[in-house]
Amino acid sequence: MQTKLQSKKTYIINAVIILIVTLLTVFYMTKSGIFKQLDNLSKISWSGIFSIILIIIASILFHSFVYYSSNKVSEANLSFSQSTNAYLMGQFGSSITPLKSGHFPFIFYYYAKKKVPFEKSLSIVCLNQIVFSITTIITYLVIMITCLIKHTIITISGTEINLWLAALAGFLFNLVALLLVILMVYCKPFHKLIVKFSSFVLFKLKKISSRQEYESDHTQKMEVYKKQIDYIFKHLYKFILPILSFFLYIIFYCSIPYIIYLNFTNSTFMLNDYLFFFSLNQAMTYITNIIPLPGGTGVAEFSFITIFGTVFADSMVGAAMIIWRILTYYSLIIIEFIIFLAIMTTSKSKKQNSKEPFDNSQISQSNRVQNS
Numbered sequence: 001m002q003t004k005l006q007s008k009k010t011y012i013i014n015a016v017i018i019l020i021v022t023l024l025t026v027f028y029m030t031k032s033g034i035f036k037q038l039d040n041l042s043k044i045s046w047s048g049i050f051s052i053i054l055i056i057i058a059s060i061l062f063h064s065f066v067y068y069s070s071n072k073v074s075e076a077n078l079s080f081s082q083s084t085n086a087y088l089m090g091q092f093g094s095s096i097t098p099l100k101s102g103h104f105p106f107i108f109y110y111y112a113k114k115k116v117p118f119e120k121s122l123s124i125v126c127l128n129q130i131v132f133s134i135t136t137i138i139t140y141l142v143i144m145i146t147c148l149i150k151h152t153i154i155t156i157s158g159t160e161i162n163l164w165l166a167a168l169a170g171f172l173f174n175l176v177a178l179l180l181v182i183l184m185v186y187c188k189p190f191h192k193l194i195v196k197f198s199s200f201v202l203f204k205l206k207k208i209s210s211r212q213e214y215e216s217d218h219t220q221k222m223e224v225y226k227k228q229i230d231y232i233f234k235h236l237y238k239f240i241l242p243i244l245s246f247f248l249y250i251i252f253y254c255s256i257p258y259i260i261y262l263n264f265t266n267s268t269f270m271l272n273d274y275l276f277f278f279s280l281n282q283a284m285t286y287i288t289n290i291i292p293l294p295g296g297t298g299v300a301e302f303s304f305i306t307i308f309g310t311v312f313a314d315s316m317v318g319a320a321m322i323i324w325r326i327l328t329y330y331s332l333i334i335i336e337f338i339i340f341l342a343i344m345t346t347s348k349s350k351k352q353n354s355k356e357p358f359d360n361s362q363i364s365q366s367n368r369v370q371n372s
Contacts, residue, residue: 014096014294021298029301029318040264040319048263052327055252055259062249063087069242070127073231074120076111085339086110086124092336095329098292106340113343122221126228131239133178135246140171143275152272166279185226195219254281256328257308260320264312280307295333301325 061084068083078086086107093106104125111121144167146152152163184191195218199211208214232239258277262269284303288296296303304321312320 014098018096018294018297021293025298025301036318038319038322040316041323043316043319044260044263044323048259049323049327051263052256052259052323055256056327056332059249059253060084060087062245062252065245066128066131066242066249067124069239069245070124070131073127073238074123076116076120076124078114078116082114085343088332088336088339089343092333092340095295095333095336098294100289110343113346119224122224123228126221126225127232130225130228130232131242131246133174133181135243135250136174137171137178138243139247139250140167140174143167143278144171146271147275150272150275152275163275163279166282170282181225182229185222185229191219191222254278257281257304257320257324260323261312264316264320276311280311283307295329300329 064080064084064087067087068078068080071078071083089110090103090107093102093104094100096102107125108118108121111124112118116124144164147162147164147167153160184194195215198218199208199214202208202214203211255274255277257280258274261267261273261277267273284300284307287303287307288300291299293299301321304324305317308320309317
């Protein structure tokens with residue numbers, strides 16, 4: 001499996017796309033009068049801005065704790081700050097590539113620079129993904145039960161929608177995705193069929209150069225995945241805190257548009273309103289993720305205005321979007337880029353004439369991934 005980053009040319013192209021789409025978005029917003037709403041920014045206090053920043057920081061720390069926990073289980077011996085850097089590198093990769101395709105390569109790249117053996121890196125990523133999947137399913141289940149108990153109903157364009165149905169859709173989607181992964185892990189004929197088909201398609205599209213190498217890599221990854229699933233269910237108590245931490249990450253991060261709304265309107269917190277905003281935030285996330293633009297540039301802005309325009313006043317939605325996008329994307333991508341440059345600079349100064357301690361293009365064989 002390749003862990004090196006894509007060519008510099010690819011990332012330069014992505015950067016140019018981000019710049020062009022951003023400029024086009026700014027041009028459209030100027031023409032449509034959205035920037036005339038900037039006067040409304042004065043309605044949000046500095047304490048309000050500070051509270052949003054604190055929520056973002058808390059979200060990062062909650063997410064990083066999952067990485068840290070997986071590091072400890074995988075015996076990678078990385079500190080919490082290094083785990084946070086790994087998370088931010090994954091976010092940076094997601095932000096500058098279409099469909100978040102750079103997420104995992106940037107994480108593996110960071111671990112490689114920290115001299116973490118590739119097998120342990122893969123173990124960490126697999127553990128993280130399992131925790132994320134389980135927690136997301138639990139989150140949607142909790143939201144669904146809450147909406148059922150409170151009979152939460154929203155009205156969009158005159159149509160009443162039961163929010164528990166939206167939560168049910170998210171619950172079923174993530175549950176089916178996890179069950180498919182488990183089926184691939186424990187049912188070898190099914191896994192072989194999927195891998196053979198995907199390797200055939202990717203080879204025909206010239207996305208891979210060797211079907212045999214692709215199939216071998218995926219078979220080895222499934223073996224690691226199986227070990228991690230077995231380990232989690234045998235030692236579930238070790239993952240209660242990571243699951244709780246990621247649950248809090250979801251709750252905090254999805255609250256940001258609602259916190260902006262509360263600051264603009266001077267309203268008080270209402271659980272029904274939060275659940276409504278949570279559902280809208282998930283809908284916006286799905287739309288942004290399926291459009292193949294680096295960082296969802298342009299798509300995220302239009303999705304926010306379209307979806308949250310149902311709750312924000314027309315005179316406020318543009319200003320709300322600007323605050324949300326600056327705090328959750330542009331400011332973070334600058335911080336992530338600085339960390340990326342620091343990692344690159346540090347690794348170059350340490351490397352000098354030394355060679356890499358392991359081959360990044362292969363998954364090393366191991367008799368033991370996890371100590372029970």
